[in-house]
Amino acid sequence: xxxxxxxxxxxxxxxxxxxxxxxxxxxxxxxxxxxxxxxxxxxxxxxxxxxxxxxxxxxxxxxxxxxxxxxxxxxxxxxxxxxxxxxxxxxxxxxxxxxxxxxxxxxxxxxxxxxxxxxxxxxxxxxxxxxxxxxxxxxxxxxxxxxxxxxxxxxxxxxxxxxxxxxxxxxxxxxxxxxxxxxxxxxxxxxxxxxxxxxxxxxxxxxxxxxxxxxxxxxxxxxxxxxxxxxxxxxxxxxxxxxxxxxxxxxxxxxxxxxxxxxxxxxxxxxxxxxxxxxxxxxxxxxxxxxxxxxxxxxxxxxxxxxxxxx
Amino acid sequence: xxxxxxxxxxxxxxxxxxxxxxxxxxxxxxxxxxxxxxxxxxxxxxxxxxxxxxxxxxxxxxxxxxxxxxxxxxxxxxxxxxxxxxxxxxxxxxxxxxxxxxxxxxxxxxxxxxxxxxxxxxxxxxxxxxxxxxxxxxxxxxxxxxxxxxxxxxxxxxxxxxxxxxxxxxxxxxxxx
Numbered sequence: 476x477x478x479x480x481x482x483x484x485x486x487x488x489x490x491x492x493x494x495x496x497x498x499x500x501x502x503x504x505x506x507x508x509x510x511x512x513x514x515x516x517x518x519x520x521x522x523x524x525x526x527x528x529x530x531x532x533x534x535x536x537x538x539x540x541x542x543x544x545x546x547x548x549x550x551x552x553x554x555x556x557x558x559x560x561x562x563x564x565x566x567x568x569x570x571x572x573x574x575x576x577x578x579x580x581x582x583x584x585x586x587x588x589x590x591x592x593x594x595x596x597x598x599x600x601x602x603x604x605x606x607x608x609x610x611x612x613x614x615x616x617x618x619x620x621x622x623x624x625x626x627x628x629x630x631x632x633x634x635x636x637x638x639x640x641x642x643x644x645x646x647x648x649x650x651x652x653x654x655x656x657x658x659x660x661x662x663x664x665x666x667x668x669x670x671x672x673x674x675x676x677x678x679x680x681x682x683x684x685x686x687x688x689x690x691x692x693x694x695x696x697x698x699x700x701x702x703x704x705x706x707x708x709x710x711x712x713x714x715x716x717x718x719x720x721x722x723x724x725x726x727x728x729x730x731x732x733x734x735x736x737x738x739x740x741x742x743x744x745x746x747x748x749x750x751x752x753x754x755x756x757x758x759x760x761x762x763x764x765x766x767x768x769x770x771x772x773x774x775x776x777x778x779x780x781x782x783x784x785x786x
Numbered sequence: 787x788x789x790x791x792x793x794x795x796x797x798x799x800x801x802x803x804x805x806x807x808x809x810x811x812x813x814x815x816x817x818x819x820x821x822x823x824x825x826x827x828x829x830x831x832x833x834x835x836x837x838x839x840x841x842x843x844x845x846x847x848x849x850x851x852x853x854x855x856x857x858x859x860x861x862x863x864x865x866x867x868x869x870x871x872x873x874x875x876x877x878x879x880x881x882x883x884x885x886x887x888x889x890x891x892x893x894x895x896x897x898x899x900x901x902x903x904x905x906x907x908x909x910x911x912x913x914x915x916x917x918x919x920x921x922x923x924x925x926x927x928x929x930x931x932x933x934x935x936x937x938x939x940x941x942x943x944x945x946x947x948x949x950x951x952x953x954x955x956x957x958x959x960x961x962x963x
Contacts, residue, residue: 480950483900484919490897491815491920492808493825501829505803508833509796515842610793658804665800669793 495706499664506668510676570611571625580632595652598643598659602666605636609670609698616677616691619684626690630697637663637701660705667702671695795839802848803832809849809921810856816904816916817860827863831856850931853917903953911946918943 493501566575566583584604591597612629615621640663647655674695677683683691810831814824834855838845845851904912917923917931925943929936 480900480947480954480956481919483896484915485922487812487897487920488808488922491812493811493828497825498807501807501825501832502800502803504829505800505832505836506796509799509836509840512837512840513792514795514840606797661804662797662801665797665804669796669800 499668499706502665502668503672506665506672509669510672570614571628572615572620594643594646594650595655595659598640598647598655599662601636601640601643602659602663605633605640605663606666606670608633608636609666609694612694613670613673613677616674616683616687616694619687621687621690623690626693630694633697634701641705663705664702667698667705671698671702674698799832799836799839802852806849806852807832810852812920813853813856813913813916814860816912817909818863819901823863827856827859830859830863834859847931853931899954900950903950906953907946907949911942911949914939914943915946915950 566573566579569575569579588597588600591600608629612621612626612633615625615629640659644656644659644663647659674691678688678691678695807828811824811828814827814831815821818824818827831852835845835852838855904915907915914928917928918925923931925936925940929939932939
């Protein structure tokens with residue numbers, strides 16, 4: 476035997492892993508599943524234990540990932556806030572149209588950016604800000620107040636953050652920091668996926684007005700384009716030609732689990748989130764209503780939307 | 787410790803998924819010897835974990851919890867009377883490995899041999915070998931995850947490796963596990 480057993484077993488790690496397609500498909504399923512099954516928080520003390528759980532505040536990254544790198548930021552922010560930055564803290568939950576929103580995006584986030592040192596930290600921060608813009612757009616849309624102006628503003632800011640994150644990712648890539656690139660791109664992709672699902676839900680919702688849906692679709696297209704860019708770049712960097720998923724239908728292992736989404740191929744009668752057999756750059760129909768028929772091409776008026784998923 | 791809202795939980799969970807998905811997938815591959823089934827059970831595993839979190843439960847050690855959940859998901863899968871694939875060894879390796887990864891014929895043959903001999907070990911020992919040599923976990927971490935003493939784990943690993951070498955007809959190495 477040419478190789479030692481231990482070497483052969485170790486080599487499996489580099490040979491046996493989820494393809495990007497499989498990984499993305501499972502992640503899409505999980506994103507949809509999470510939205511259907513929200514977390515029950517036991518009052519305000521709803522905490523998850525160890526395992527790097529993120530915080531919901533401005534300080535999220537300070538106490539989770541990159542602790543060492545973020546320490547100077549923590550100190551800086553504490554000083555800044557104690558010197559009258561309480562307003563910035565109060566602005567944290569602001570959305571476009573609120574008085575404190577300019578403080579949030581022009582002061583609080585800029586301060587945070589100033590203290591991010593490494594490219595990884597900067598890329599993560601920009602990813603979070605991009606994520607924040609999408610959350611704000613969602614919030615506005617769900618209130619029915621996402622108009623063309625607000626959408627254009629948020630879209631512009633979102634693009635700026637994504638481009639900035641990509642510049643830092645490029646630097647990481649140039650330095651050969653493959654793990655850093657994968658981590659940040661994974662976070663970026665996750666954010667795109669989670670929000671794409673949320674915007675698709677809104678677009679399919681009967682309670683959202685037509686004018687808001689137009690803006691929602693606009694944002695959705697931007698997310699799709701950005702996601703395709705990130706995935707395309709990663710794909711090219713890998714220099715691999717990944718195979719398509721094999722066939723097979725999902726067999727949901729429990730009564731309420733995975734209603735409709737599939738790792739490989741949704742069954743014809745699937746309902747729910749409507750995630751189907753997904754291939755790169757393939758056009759598919761996603762039906763969001765609860766009909767039980769097989770997915771088929773349909774118009775927006777019929778309650779289905781026609782999108783090109785970024786996976 | 788930081789308070790979380792739904793959105794934070796989702797991002798945290800997807801980050802955990804990104805970190806652990808491949809390891810869980812390999813674990814499922816070892817157990818099921820079928821790539822498609824392994825992808826399915828990987829998805830099932832993370833879905834179950836989210837259900838657990840969504841009920842407001844806490845997770846102390848995510849990796850250990852994920853492996854435990856995967857074991858349960860695999861057991862449920864097998865209980866449904868789905869036979870484990872019993873293809874010839876070359877086909878097993880073929881079914882598991884992604885086609886985008888270059889593997890030479892001798893590599894595949896060696897790998898098939900190892901996979902075949904692994905089947906001669908008990909389920910528990912297969913798992914130990916995988917966690918130690920493929921995932922690169924320390925004996926101490928494995929012992930902590932399984933709730934066993936490190937010495938016990940080290941002894942079992944040593945015996946499992948010896949059995950693998952005998953099966954493959956390899957002269958025992960002087961390396962220690």
